[in-house]
Amino acid sequence: MARGEDTRKKILDVAQDAILTKGFDATSIDEIVASAELTKSGFFYHFRDKNALASALIERHIAVEDQLFDDVFARARDLADDPLQVALIALKLLAELIEDMPNGHPGCIVATAVYQDRLFNADVREANRRAVLGWRGRFRKMFDAILAVYPPHDDVEPDDLADMVSSVIEGGIVMSRAVSEPSITARQIMLLRSYVKLLFSPRLK
Template structure:
């Protein structure tokens, strides 16, 4: 009977991600991964033909997790579809609540990869870009449904405001880690929520 290699593969992915967060991709050698996981080189290359294959598998897994967070926010606010302003505010609140419970500063694989773009092929870079674009599109849709430009006293660049959501996450993750303040991201998202509420205030 063939052995199930999934636990070994999952272990490589988990430990590799932790090492990349700590050392960057270039600083995470296959030997370091082997030392961390306790597996053989043969077992590593059975699951991942090259280090770049590992890189792509890691970002695919991370992108799936990222999409599940996005879908969770949409699902949590689905009952408010007929109240788009409330849905927009509550969509942001879902992530404020999620980030408020962190005990350690968060890390982001997208940030780790984009700091070392020369290490990755275009397909891997496209996975990151497409994931971020999906967040942009979702937030643009929520802003338009709330008719933010009709209700605001100032003209809003909707795509740029949509990007602010992801920009806060990425920037706050860095500052949160530098200052060891796990709740910093939640606080920054609160500023965004308050800003949107002010824009929509009659």
């Protein structure tokens, strides 16, 4: 990694840790500079302001999450061809992955930015919107594949099902941190898995 790229990554790492701990508003550029052992000019060489930093953090978070989901679903597709089974396996793998994190899921930059969107310009808010809609699109494809084979036992909208996946994950992260119980997120994902299974599994006649 080139020196400039290494410095940029260090800034992002330090900023992310601080922001996930106490939010964007309470994290100053001065604090980031001190923790990263940089000069202010070094910070501003990479990011013109806090909006640029937020955009970079969101884009990086999206890339990391996309890779994580790609890996999970690729493993699930290696184990099954049926779309419902792929979804059930993927949700179980995701729950296990999060459960294996020593201190639970570290948090979501996208959610943190949403809670404090008054701090940001239109570019940051649009990056956040793209992130959420990207997750909707990903999980919508999963449910579309299931719906093509299995009629649901209730009247449901595919987009609502897709949003439920994100809501359960993000809500689980918030609950986990609120009560210092890291396993909540994984348990919530497994409950979601049970719902999906009940919603689509063929009924015995």
